[in-house]
Amino acid sequence: MAWNDLQAMVVEDHAFQRRMAVRLLGELGVSHVLEGVDGLDALHVLRQQATPPDVVLVDLDMPGMDGIECISHIAREHLARSVVVVSALEPALLNTVQRMARACGLRVLGSVEKPLTRDKLEAVLNRIDDHVGEDADEVPAKFTLQELADALAGGEIVAWFQPQIEFASGKVIGAEALARWERPDGSVVRPCHFVPILEREGLASELTDRMLEDACRWKQRCDHDGIRIKMSVNVSAVALADPSAADRYQAILERHDIKPEDLILEITESSVMTDAALGLGLLARLRLKGFGLSIDDFGTGYSSLAQLSQIPFTELKIDQDFVFGAHLQPRKRAVVETSLDLARKLGLTTVAEGVESIEDWQMLAELGCDIAQGYLISRPVPGSELQLAIGRWRRPA
Ligand code: C2E
Ligand code: CA
Numbered sequence: 001m002a003w004n005d006l007q008a009m010v011v012e013d014h015a016f017q018r019r020m021a022v023r024l025l026g027e028l029g030v031s032h033v034l035e036g037v038d039g040l041d042a043l044h045v046l047r048q049q050a051t052p053p054d055v056v057l058v059d060l061d062m063p064g065m066d067g068i069e070c071i072s073h074i075a076r077e078h079l080a081r082s083v084v085v086v087s088a089l090e091p092a093l094l095n096t097v098q099r100m101a102r103a104c105g106l107r108v109l110g111s112v113e114k115p116l117t118r119d120k121l122e123a124v125l126n127r128i129d130d131h132v133g134e135d136a137d138e139v140p141a142k143f144t145l146q147e148l149a150d151a152l153a154g155g156e157i158v159a160w161f162q163p164q165i166e167f168a169s170g171k172v173i174g175a176e177a178l179a180r181w182e183r184p185d186g187s188v189v190r191p192c193h194f195v196p197i198l199e200r201e202g203l204a205s206e207l208t209d210r211m212l213e214d215a216c217r218w219k220q221r222c223d224h225d226g227i228r229i230k231m232s233v234n235v236s237a238v239a240l241a242d243p244s245a246a247d248r249y250q251a252i253l254e255r256h257d258i259k260p261e262d263l264i265l266e267i268t269e270s271s272v273m274t275d276a277a278l279g280l281g282l283l284a285r286l287r288l289k290g291f292g293l294s295i296d297d298f299g300t301g302y303s304s305l306a307q308l309s310q311i312p313f314t315e316l317k318i319d320q321d322f323v324f325g326a327h328l329q330p331r332k333r334a335v336v337e338t339s340l341d342l343a344r345k346l347g348l349t350t351v352a353e354g355v356e357s358i359e360d361w362q363m364l365a366e367l368g369c370d371i372a373q374g375y376l377i378s379r380p381v382p383g384s385e386l387q388l389a390i391g392r393w394r395r396p397a
């Protein structure tokens with residue numbers, strides 16, 4: 001794979017490391033490389049470009065303006081299409097940076113630990129191609145609140161599905177429902193552009209109900225065709241505050257003749273920890289009714305063992321930022337190993353999300369992870385293509 005047309009920038013105060021990064025990029029075929037000797041210099045250079053570079057590699061630890069501040073400027077001023085965080089810092093800190101950038105709409109391809117090597121660089125740059133298809137979907141969606149509300153009410157916001165594979169059998173055993181806004185003009189809007197708005201506008205419960213309906217409907221179709229899978233649905237923290245949710249979810253399942261055991265509700269680690277008091281009662285009731293409960297984005301919140309053991313989770317999903325590239329990065333691998341260990345001790349099923357490479361797949365299999373989800377297996381697809389995606393899957397040799 002060559003990236004001849006790629007425009008890149010390296011922001012690194014250490015001259016030797018900067019030259020090294022430029023050279024490694026050159027070896028991978030990237031010849032247009034801008035350089036910034038620190039955060040301020042980088043912003044100055046970036047503001048002079050007619051078109052923003054495809055990717056900026058930013059060292060976090062720099063004197064003067066550090067990488068974190070630099071990235072937040074890049075994000076706010078739309079000075080680059082994506083960034084890669086380069087650092088020797090701990091994964092939790094890297095993760096915070098990634099989240100901050102994403103919140104400003106900047107694509108973070110990933111983080112790479114120092115020292116930079118050709119393999120690490122290649123792995124993270126490969127993600128640019130992965131995002132090309134998404135780019136096409138992602139004509140910056142412009143819409144009014146009313147249009148969004150109408151879209152939800154009118155059924156334009158639907159669930160797409162991403163298959164999950166059990167390592168032991170190599171078979172598809174589940175799928176996660178992910179919200180997509182299918183607009184009448186044929187464009188598809190990703191959830192990061194509208195889920196936070198729906199939550200803010202008090203429409204989170206409607207969204208969850210819609211996703212549950214869709215998940216049940218497509219599961220029924222799979223059941224009918226002899227494909228037995230579980231379905232996972234994301235639940236907003238705000239929806240956890242609604243005491244009527246448990247009964248409503250149960251009613252939706254009953255209408256579709258689906259057992260709660262075949263449905264897993266995913267709640268992000270950070271939302272459970274901040275809204276724990278609110279949501280605990282509901283979570284307990286859902287568990288009593290038989291629903292599976294998954295702790296999503298694990299590793300990005302700051303739950304303690306005590307908190308975790310108090311909540312009746314059945315599954316732990318390791319955040320993709322730790323999974324992606326873990327076979328190359330000892331610190332990420334350590335987070336994955338520790339999470340798997342903890343999950344085993346608490347009796348939870350483990351899911352790794354963001355599995356993009358065979359190497360990461362193999363490492364996870366060796367570490368005893370239960371389930372994999374990621375682009376290696378399939379991207380999220382519309383409900384009508386789920387069975388096709390399941391049929392296409394071949395376990396790596
Ligand atoms: P999430 O729950 O962590 O979902 C996983 C996200 O990672 C999905 O993005 C999925 O497309 C993406 N993904 C899956 N495999 C890979 C991979 O191998 N590499 C990479 N780079 N990405 C991968 P998506 O669909 O854009 O969803 C983003 C987030 O939006 C979700 O993160 C979830 O937090 C939220 N979301 C999606 N649907 C819903 C929903 O119905 N309700 C709520 N409350 N939130 C939702
Ligand atoms: Ca999820």
Ligand code: CA
Binds near residue numbers: 296317320
């Ligand atoms: Ca996640």
